[in-house]
Amino acid sequence: MGAIEEFEKVIAKRHQYAQDWKQKNGGKVVGWLCTYVPEEIIYAAGMLPVRILGSHETQDVTDAYISSIYCPFCRDALAQGLKGRYSYLDGIVHARSCVHIRNTFVNWERHVPIDFAYLMFMPAHVQSPRSKPFLTKEYGDFKEALEKWSGKVISRNDLVRAIVTYNTNRRLMKQIYELRKRDNPPITGAEAMKMVIASQLMDKAEHNKLLGQFIKELYGRDIGRETSARLMLIGSEMDDIEFVNLVEELGATFVIDEHCSGTRYFWDEILPEDDPLAAIAARYIDRIPCPPKDWPERRRLPFILELARAYNVQGVLLYQQKFCDPHEFDIPTLKQMFTENNIPTLVLEFDATIPWGQFRTRIEAFLETLTFNLV
Amino acid sequence: MTATARYKTKPLDCWKKAKELVLEHYMKIATAKEDGRLLVSGCAASCLALPAGLGDFVFMGGEPYGAVVAHDPSFSIPAMEAAEARGYARDMCGYMRNYLGSMFLDKYYFTGGPWPRADFCFGRSFCDAGHASWYRAVHEYEGIPYFCYDEPQGFNWSGSAEQKKEYLAGQLFDGIEWMEKVTGRTYDDEKLIEALKNFFRTEALWGEVCLLNAAIPAPLDLKSMLSLMPISMLRRHERCAVEFMEQLRDEVKDRIANGIAAVATERCRLATNAPPPWSFLKMFRYFEGYGVCFVGTLVYTVNSGEVKFLDDGTVIPAVPPEERGWPPMKDRESAVGTLVRWLFEHPFGFHVDWDRYLVSVAKHWKVDGMALFLNRGCPLMNTGLQDSKRALQEAGVPSTIYEGNFADCRDVDETLIIDRMETFLEGLGISKLPVS
Ligand code: SF4
Ligand code: SF4
Numbered sequence: 001m002g003a004i005e006e007f008e009k010v011i012a013k014r015h016q017y018a019q020d021w022k023q024k025n026g027g028k029v030v031g032w033l034c035t036y037v038p039e040e041i042i043y044a045a046g047m048l049p050v051r052i053l054g055s056h057e058t059q060d061v062t063d064a065y066i067s068s069i070y071c072p073f074c075r076d077a078l079a080q081g082l083k084g085r086y087s088y089l090d091g092i093v094h095a096r097s098c099v100h101i102r103n104t105f106v107n108w109e110r111h112v113p114i115d116f117a118y119l120m121f122m123p124a125h126v127q128s129p130r131s132k133p134f135l136t137k138e139y140g141d142f143k144e145a146l147e148k149w150s151g152k153v154i155s156r157n158d159l160v161r162a163i164v165t166y167n168t169n170r171r172l173m174k175q176i177y178e179l180r181k182r183d184n185p186p187i188t189g190a191e192a193m194k195m196v197i198a199s200q201l202m203d204k205a206e207h208n209k210l211l212g213q214f215i216k217e218l219y220g221r222d223i224g225r226e227t228s229a230r231l232m233l234i235g236s237e238m239d240d241i242e243f244v245n246l247v248e249e250l251g252a253t254f255v256i257d258e259h260c261s262g263t264r265y266f267w268d269e270i271l272p273e274d275d276p277l278a279a280i281a282a283r284y285i286d287r288i289p290c291p292p293k294d295w296p297e298r299r300r301l302p303f304i305l306e307l308a309r310a311y312n313v314q315g316v317l318l319y320q321q322k323f324c325d326p327h328e329f330d331i332p333t334l335k336q337m338f339t340e341n342n343i344p345t346l347v348l349e350f351d352a353t354i355p356w357g358q359f360r361t362r363i364e365a366f367l368e369t370l371t372f373n374l375v
Numbered sequence: 376m377t378a379t380a381r382y383k384t385k386p387l388d389c390w391k392k393a394k395e396l397v398l399e400h401y402m403k404i405a406t407a408k409e410d411g412r413l414l415v416s417g418c419a420a421s422c423l424a425l426p427a428g429l430g431d432f433v434f435m436g437g438e439p440y441g442a443v444v445a446h447d448p449s450f451s452i453p454a455m456e457a458a459e460a461r462g463y464a465r466d467m468c469g470y471m472r473n474y475l476g477s478m479f480l481d482k483y484y485f486t487g488g489p490w491p492r493a494d495f496c497f498g499r500s501f502c503d504a505g506h507a508s509w510y511r512a513v514h515e516y517e518g519i520p521y522f523c524y525d526e527p528q529g530f531n532w533s534g535s536a537e538q539k540k541e542y543l544a545g546q547l548f549d550g551i552e553w554m555e556k557v558t559g560r561t562y563d564d565e566k567l568i569e570a571l572k573n574f575f576r577t578e579a580l581w582g583e584v585c586l587l588n589a590a591i592p593a594p595l596d597l598k599s600m601l602s603l604m605p606i607s608m609l610r611r612h613e614r615c616a617v618e619f620m621e622q623l624r625d626e627v628k629d630r631i632a633n634g635i636a637a638v639a640t641e642r643c644r645l646a647t648n649a650p651p652p653w654s655f656l657k658m659f660r661y662f663e664g665y666g667v668c669f670v671g672t673l674v675y676t677v678n679s680g681e682v683k684f685l686d687d688g689t690v691i692p693a694v695p696p697e698e699r700g701w702p703p704m705k706d707r708e709s710a711v712g713t714l715v716r717w718l719f720e721h722p723f724g725f726h727v728d729w730d731r732y733l734v735s736v737a738k739h740w741k742v743d744g745m746a747l748f749l750n751r752g753c754p755l756m757n758t759g760l761q762d763s764k765r766a767l768q769e770a771g772v773p774s775t776i777y778e779g780n781f782a783d784c785r786d787v788d789e790t791l792i793i794d795r796m797e798t799f800l801e802g803l804g805i806s807k808l809p810v811s
Contacts, residue, residue: 067749067757069466099504099754102530106726106759121532121539124500124507125525125546134542141534292503295511296521323466325754329508332462333515 003214004191007198011241014050014201019088021048021203028090028116028150033077033105035260036095036122036290038139038280040270043204044154044162045146049093051200052077052086052104053239056352059083065107071321072352073237074100081112091116091149093142095284096124098292098326116149118142124293126285135281143277159276169204170266172211177263179218180255181311186221189233189254190244196261197239223253229370232308233257234334235319235350236290236327243354247317250360252367256311258304264288291326300330301337308343315370317363319348344369379666379808382592382636387599389622396619397605401443401485403433413558414491416513417498417523418506420678422714424612425547426497427570428562429554434612435493437509439605441470444477444484445653445782454480455783468505469752469782475512495520495557497550501529501723504754520557522550529723536719544715551707564707570612571710575695575717580620581607581680583692587627588670589739592636593644594627597669598659599637601651608679642666643805646740648673648733648763649748649756654784658792665805670740673733674756681721684728690735693721726759730766737772744803745774746796752780775799 001009010017018029030042031052039049054076061082062075080086081104092114094105102119109117120142123131143154173195179186195214199207229252233244238259248254257263268287273279294300308316316338320327331347338345346366348359387393407414412431419436426432444451454476459465461479463472477483481490496514500507500523507523514521524546527539555562581604588595595603603623610616629635643666650672652658659669676682681693696704696713704710724732737745745767750756760776767774777795780786800806 065761067760069749069751069754069757096530096532097503099502099758103726103758107762110762118533119531120534121527123525123527123542124503125523128525128546128549130542130545130549131525134538134545137538138534141538145533292508295500295507295523296514298511323754325464325467325504326508328464328467329512335462 003210003217004194006210007194010198010202011194014053015085015088017201018048018050022088029088030091030093030116031086031089033092033094033101034097035265036097036284037093037120038095038142038284040159040162040166040280041139041143041146041154041277042093043165044158045150046152046158047091047146047150048203052080052092053197054352055080055085056240058353065111066103069323070103071100071324072350073321074104076352077101078104078107081108086112089114091118093118093120095120095122097122097290098324100324118145122284124295126289126293127296132278132281132285135285136275136278139277139281156276159280163270163276163279165204165208167269168208169199169211170269172208172215173199173266176211176215176218177256184222184227185253185255186218186223188223188248189231189257190241190248192254192257193238193241193244193261196265197241200261200265226251227253227255229253229367230255230312230314232311232313232316233259233262233319234304234316235259236321236324237261238319240350240354243356243359246356246360247363250364250367252315252370256307256313258288258307260290263307264290291330294330298333301333304334305337305341308338308341313343315366316343316345317348318345319350321350380639382634382639382641384636384639387623387626389619389626392619392622393603393606396610396615397602398485400433400605400609404435404491405483405486405488407433407491414493416493416496417510418501419608420501421497421499422547422574422718423609424567424570424574424714425550426554427612428551428564428567429558429560430563430566434609435491436609437474438470439608440477440484441473441782442650442653444473445469445784446656447484448654448784450482450484451654451782451784454482455785465783465786466751468509468754469780471505471509473782474509478513478516492517493519495522495554497554498523499526500524501526502755522553524550526718528719530725531727540715540719543718544711547711547714548707564710567707568704568710571704571714572695572697573614573617574612575697577607577611577616577620578679578681579693579695580617580624581611582676582682584620584624584627585671585676585680586682586690586692586739587624587631589741590631591644591741592634592638592641593668593670594630594635594637595670596637596659597647597651597672598656600671600675601656604675604679608675611679636668638663638666638668640666640808641668643744643800643803644668644670644740644742645744645746646671646673646737646742647746647748648760649750649753650674650781651748652750652779652781652784652787652792655779655787655789655792658789658796661793662796662800664807665800666808667800667805669746670742671736673729673736676736677721677723677732683721684732684735688731688735688738690732690739725755726762729759730763733763734766734770734772737767737770742772744799745772746799747774747776748781749776749778750781751778751786752782773799773803
């Protein structure tokens with residue numbers, strides 16, 4: 001089986017994968033809700049961190065818990081818990097990001113049976129020199145809580161091993177992303193997304209093996225069609241592979257992204273330091289920030305523009321989950337930035353299910369403009 | 376007294392003074408430049424005492440300004456539209472859209488004249504749906520310096536509180552140094568200490584006033600409290616706020632002693648969790664026709680005021696540090712330390728503790744029911760609303776949820792609110808009083 005098929009299998013059977021892992025390794029499975037959760041510490045404790053994702057189905061089980069003014073992703077994720085689809089989870093961890101997903105955490109802790117729940121204060125003031133030493137101490141508390149819960153001491157070596165495994169994962173995915181800079185990338189946007197989402201669901205050591213295999217498969221690979229318009233996908237949570245597929249079928253290729261199932265998840269590595277917790281903290285403080293952590297000055301926008309240039313992007317899809325205020329803050333400025341740099345943008349608002357009929361017409365028109373510009 | 380009136384009533388003696396203090400504040404903002412006063416803008420729930428070390432200053436709190444504007448659709452709608460035209464979506468913080476819209480239009484509500492450009496923005500990041508990104512927008516648009524600190528309390532964060540306090544204090548020290556740098560002024564710690572004393576005292580006094588409304592009949596109604604609260608919200612670091620709050624507290628006690636009601640027809644007491652839909656304050660007057668008195672809102676009891684929720688479910692007025700034997704504030708370090716301790720002793724407690732707080736105030740105020748506001752204008756306030764409803768139900772307090780938007784009148788369906796409330800009142804056995 002090729003690596004892509006393996007990624008697809010894990011994504012389709014994510015719950016089975018986690019349960020099999022548990023059986024095989026005898027460790028605990030911990031769900032996380034935001035990419036600011038330091039998975040490395042969970043992994044060092046011999047546990048499997050898995051991202052909690054929605055199912056993109058219409059549902060009404062969350063109405064009694066989360067008001068309709070919150071984003072569809074946070075409601076969809078909670079729905080999975082309420083429906084018992086994550087009943088195998090031993091713990092759930094969240095690191096402060098936005099108001100919406102915190103709702104998911106608190107409701108999960110209160111209304112879904114779970115053995116361990118941890119709500120970490122991730123600084124939003126990441127530009128303050130105070131944030132790193134503070135976060136290092138917070139990680140110390142988190143490590144202690146995991147040790148107390150599991151009865152297992154997390155040694156320095158455990159942490160270093162986890163860091164190495166996670167850094168390898170990041171480096172390999174970055175290597176694959178590098179190939180997307182080519183005139184004819186050997187990988188589609190949908191395939192890249194499958195790779196990253198699988199990474200969020202799998203044991204990183206296993207994922208690393210698949211990445212090694214994938215890199216070999218990519219030598220001389222051809223996606224079997226023209227690259228056409230080179231697109232960038234920017235936004236918040238995004239695991240709608242079907243959407244990415246459909247856009248690419250219209251005659252375009254996503255060559256790069258900036259969202260939390262893409263570069264924002266894995267781009268930055270952990271740099272060595274004496275204290276492994278401090279090293280992990282530095283990574284999460286200095287990583288490409290999410291919009292609510294991008295103040296007083298903006299660091300996210302220059303990074304995005306640099307990526308767009310490096311990948312020779314011709315058009316940008318800016319998507320936003322309905323009611324997602326963090327990203328609503330950035331979209332006007334992003335649009336302006338791209339306009340000033342002559343890169344057209346299209347803004348799309350996502351719900352749990354996608355109104356593809358409406359989107360299709362707009363995306364087709366957008367792609368036509370891009371092609372016209374290119375001619 | 377009318378036929379349906381049960382209690383004697385009279386206007387507050389300090390009403391005129393209250394109006395003057397609020398208006399004076401907003402006019403001081405308008406004239407800050409010509410008066411040589413520093414104008415600082417930021418989240419109104421920040422520690423307003425901090426810029427006091429710089430000398431004469433006035434703080435433009437974004438949320439109260441957004442609320443005042445919301446009250447007047449003829450100003451608010453164009454402001455909202457101006458914000459939308461710049462890409463700010465309709466579901467974003469409503470107060471912020473009123474504020475940013477005014478800035479984009481270059482119009483200040485209180486004078487109709489130009490928007491008062493602040494010398495710098497200084498605030499806190501507590502709500503991830505507004506605060507920090509809001510003033511970044513101001514910083515970018517107006518090109519003014521900006522400092523914001525993270526406040527790690529209020530959501531039952533895991534882990535020890537010690538490093539969180541240290542992190543907050545560290546940022547506050549940095550903030551003070553930053554203010555000195557951007558203004559070129561020397562920071563006077565004595566002024567900070569003085570302002571902090573006022574700050575704690577005003578908060579405690581306003582909290583006490585809110586709790587005094589447990590009396591039957593209630594000496595104050597929510598509609599009046601909403602006009603008094605801005606003094607505590609906007610000027611709590613000033614001596615005038617302390618003096619006013621003392622006067623108000625004494626007057627409220629006097630009203631209680633003499634059985635003077637805010638609503639002469641009071642026979643049903645309701646309270647709420649949130650700010651009101653500011654464009655529809657007349658709903659309170661309307662429900663007086665049912666004998667309903669709204670006796671308070673949790674949010675302003677703990678936001679512009681301070682109270683202490685005890686483990687046994689009771690709630691008592693907060694006591695300022697000076698009266699509690701805390702180490703005296705004698706320098707910057709001890710002043711900031713006291714502030715941090717105060718903030719952590721009175722956590723906002725959103726979602727998790729909020730249920731407990733709501734039940735406590737409901738019982739304290741002896742309410743017949745709670746009208747919870749699903750406020751589409753503030754993503755933060757609605758966290759755990761359904762859990763709050765369940766908690767109230769378990770505590771035997773009937774409640775309803777009505778929807779709307781505190782800051783955007785286009786998102787307030789008055790008929791729907793009235794319908795929902797009337798149905799709720801019907802369930803409580805309350806119908807319209809005969810017109811006398
Ligand atoms: S960042 Fe946006 S999409 Fe992600 S959980 Fe928050 S509101 Fe939802
Ligand atoms: S969303 Fe609510 S809590 Fe946040 S800044 Fe606006 S009014 Fe304040």
